[in-house]
Amino acid sequence: MQQSWKLTIRTVCISILLGFGAGVLGTALTSNYLSDYALTLGELSAPTRLSEELPRSSPQTYGDAVREVTESVLPGVVRFYSVGSYAEPFASGAVLTSDGWILTSWEYPVSGAFVTAVIGGRSYPVVREVKDSFATGASFVKVDASNLPVFAFGSGFDLAPGDQLFAAPSPTALFAETVVEARWLTGSLSSDAPQRLVAIEDPLLGAYQGSPVVNVRGELVGLVTHGSAGFTFVLPIDGVLPAFNAVLREGNVTRAALGVNFVDLTRNLGLSEEDTLGLAQGALLRGTTSVKKGSAAAIAGLVPGDVVLSVDGVSVDAHRSLDELIVTHAPGDTLTLRVVSESGEREVKVTLGTL
Structure with a gap:
């Protein structure tokens, strides 16, 4: 056939x-x-x-x-x-x-x-x-x-x-x-x-x-x-x-947790260049509550306004969103995030918590 x-x-x-x-x-x-x-x-x-x-x-x-x-x-x-x-x-x-x-x-x-x-x-x-x-x-x-x-x-x-x-x-x-x-x-x-x-x-x-x-x-x-x-x-x-x-x-469901809310720059239009830092891809931690208190992200030093560009060398882009690069891991895994903000680009080590 x-x-x-x-x-x-x-x-x-x-x-x-x-x-x-x-x-x-x-x-x-x-x-x-x-x-x-x-x-x-x-x-x-x-x-x-x-x-x-x-x-x-x-x-x-x-x-x-x-x-x-x-x-x-x-x-x-x-x-x-x-x-x-x-x-x-x-x-x-x-x-x-x-x-x-x-x-x-x-x-x-x-x-x-x-x-x-x-x-x-x-x-x-x-x-x-x-x-x-x-x-x-x-x-x-x-x-x-x-x-x-x-x-x-x-x-x-x-x-x-x-x-x-x-x-x-x-x-x-x-x-x-x-x-x-x-x-x-x-x-x-x-x-x-x-x-x-x-x-x-x-x-x-x-x-x-x-x-x-x-x-x-x-x-x-x-x-x-x-x-x-x-x-x-x-x-x-x-x-x-x-x-x-x-x-x-x-015996039960546990999930890895980074503990942020983000806006996917690949699929969200209408944000100002000031908000996006001129970037067309990445995960923007937008808003004062975007990094949860006590979360793995907060402990690692992520702050509102940061844009996560990659996780362990894999880009946050149209093919992989930030959540997809987190949910496939287990609690306790340590990841390297490449992050950019108004003050420049940096690497952040983060140990995932438990959801």
Whole structure:
């Protein structure tokens, strides 16, 4: 099947035998391995199954991509049902670990005696839910299981307009999608919560909240959150995984905190040259409350009016905002910020606090 990778491709429905190969795929990922997982900014993360698989080659044709995604992705798709009502699932999700940790972006509680997760045709009661309430709203849901098929991880932060994706609302269906653009909030933003959403060209997919979205190599890049104004929005996986790592290590969500509010100069127009110091990119700490008292930033010496130009040598620009360079770290990490102010440019060492 030859089709343009730049066009919106109609829904491809695929029926598969879900049991085949589940044991092989499931044993390759463990909680201990994932707890050490760290996503490297600017690059696709290493799949957390078998490191010797890297580098993973891109499929040569659309048909190759469909076959690869069908085999590696669909078995790990989860559907959540209310017990006693199996007509329609209320949300979808993705299996993260072979022992039963699942990720979903469903906005309401998933845990409780009246919820079951269906994976590979088998129902599992939900035994625990941990929600990343402040930053992403994502939920990490636990079922008692073993040898489940799992997802490899890619990067949602690295997606560009025109990139081909696949969404999997169920284990028997794929939707082929195209990235339209990345979107950020405007105005004053927190350094400690990811702001980016990825818009894809499908007004209907937003109804399938929690659906895993993968790239052409079958790597998880995000989850469907909602639909609006003719688009569906995807929460990038990059900002979610650090919180999951904390759940595996500590049993609950902890996040790194710099403790500033900033204006992204790349995406905010109308500020005076005096405010921006003549800069077209960077994170401006604007306003007297932009540096929180007692925060890591305040302890390190950041003050209102500073512009953060880079974090550990990675520029704050149209490709990476300040929050994205902070949220992928853990509390206690020490970073080097390049900062400019009216008095000149300087380097600032900062040890991240806990949100």
